[in-house]
Amino acid sequence: MNFYKVNTETQQIINFQxxxxxxxxxxIFYINCGILINDLINNQRELKTESQSDIRKRIQDISEYFTEDGIQLSNETDFDNLKDRISKAFKEHIVLYFDNYSTKKACISEMVNKNGLYKNEELLDYLCRKNDSDLIMKYVENVKKMLLKNSGIERTEKIMARFENQLKSNGSLTLELENVLKTMGNKGYN
Structure with missing residues (x-):
């Protein structure tokens, strides 16, 4: 079951899965929240499922009222308590979350800072089209740090090479960015 809200720059979805x-x-069911930036790829995007979202979060990533992965129902479930927790989560956290990410600028910033490799090609293409070299640099550095921390140098080098090719094809590869893509041993990446 999905609920949608369409804003000028974004589309939002709440999905019960x-x-x-x-x-x-x-x-067991999940409450998923998604945000799609209308012109990240082109102006003809329409959000139909949460999996199409550019930014995706589960309720436990947004609200302190849920810490477990999934909401479990059984014969022992206190449904009044569950109803209160879901209501509070929506009123106090999810509505605020969607309000905070109702603009393209806020969503792009979130993607640059926290999305990692999710939707990376679309984000890099968008940043290249907007000719935003500062955000490209920040995004590449964030992804590189995340990869080196979690995946090691070999996988990081492969993904940085893919980024380099994508940036070259978009005409957005600066010398400074090329150095960031190729250098693995400085700036605290180890």
């Missing part, structure tokens, strides 16, 4: 591992006496 049931788990595939449900049984007759134990049911």
């Amino acid at each position: 049931k788990s595939h591992g449900n049984s007759s006496n134990h049911f």
Whole structure:
């Protein structure tokens, strides 16, 4: 089940997703939130499913009222308590979250700072079209730090080479950016 809101620069979705591992006496579902930037790729985008979103979060990533992955229902579930937690999460966190990310600028900043490799080609293409070398540099540095921390030098070098090719094809590869893409041992990346 999906609920949508269309803004001038973004589209937002709340998705209720049931788990595939449900049984007759134990049911799990997820509340997913997604944001799509209308012109990240082109002006003809329409958000139909949460998986199309440029920024995706589960309720436990937005609200302190949920810490577990998935909301579990069983014979022991206190439904009044659950209803209150969901209501508070929406009123206090999810509405604010969507308000904070209703503009393209806020969403691009979030993607640059926290999206990692998710939607990386679309984001790099967008930043190149906008000729925003500062944000390109920040994004590449953030991804590189994340990769070196979690994936090691070999995978990082492969992805940085892919970024370099994409930036070359867009005409956005500066000497400074090329140095960031190729240098693995400085700026605290180790």
